Amino acid sequence: MQSICVFCGSRTGGLLEYTEAARQLGHLLAQQGVRLIYGGGNIGLMGVVADAVLEASGEAIGVIPQALAEKEVAHHGLTQLHVVSSMHERKAMMANLADGFIALPGGYGTFEEFCEIITWYQLGIHRKACGLLNIAGYYDPLLSQFDLGVREGFISDSHREMIIAETQPQPLLDKILAFHSTETSQWLTQDET
Numbered sequence: 001m002q003s004i005c006v007f008c009g010s011r012t013g014g015l016l017e018y019t020e021a022a023r024q025l026g027h028l029l030a031q032q033g034v035r036l037i038y039g040g041g042n043i044g045l046m047g048v049v050a051d052a053v054l055e056a057s058g059e060a061i062g063v064i065p066q067a068l069a070e071k072e073v074a075h076h077g078l079t080q081l082h083v084v085s086s087m088h089e090r091k092a093m094m095a096n097l098a099d100g101f102i103a104l105p106g107g108y109g110t111f112e113e114f115c116e117i118i119t120w121y122q123l124g125i126h127r128k129a130c131g132l133l134n135i136a137g138y139y140d141p142l143l144s145q146f147d148l149g150v151r152e153g154f155i156s157d158s159h160r161e162m163i164i165a166e167t168q169p170q171p172l173l174d175k176i177l178a179f180h181s182t183e184t185s186q187w188l189t190q191d192e193t
Helices: 016-033 043-056 067-072 089-098 108-122 140-151 169-177
Strands: 003-007 033-038 060-065 081-083 098-104 129-133 161-164
Touching: 003 089, 003 140, 016 033, 016 161, 016 169, 033 043, 033 089, 043 060, 060 067, 060 089, 060 129, 067 081, 081 089, 081 108, 098 169, 108 129, 129 169, 140 161, 161 169
Parallel strands: 003 033, 003 098, 033 060, 060 081, 098 129, 129 161
Antiparallel strands: none
């Protein structure tokens, strides 16, 4: 695995543990020789993880829409910075550049990006590892919602198992790097239409 896309907040959140986890993950990526692909910002957890990768002599590649770059949130010290025209183009480029995905704590954008990439896996658009870094139980409610989706018949067991969740950066990165794609069952059968 040569590159991992990290979805995360443009804020640092209320707990120091979030910032520390982002910093740890950035250092680990660089130490493993794995390129960071991310949203290209210099603020929040995005800036923390990118700076940590760069501090440890790793590669950080950002993808940011022109509208956000113009608001001076683009990180100009990256290995590469791609400025694109839209959020849709941003997500597509990040997905194409990445061999796997990790979501750190974040807000609506992080939730949306992670759920979309999981949906793409479910639909067979990609077969790349998808992980949640569940620092301080931040993603417990989301994981519970996914479990409810299974219990209520909206999500299959095999699709729920696509999500790798860990509470610390090292074990999550280990699982992401060891990931081997498996075919998931068909997401919708003829009887369910």
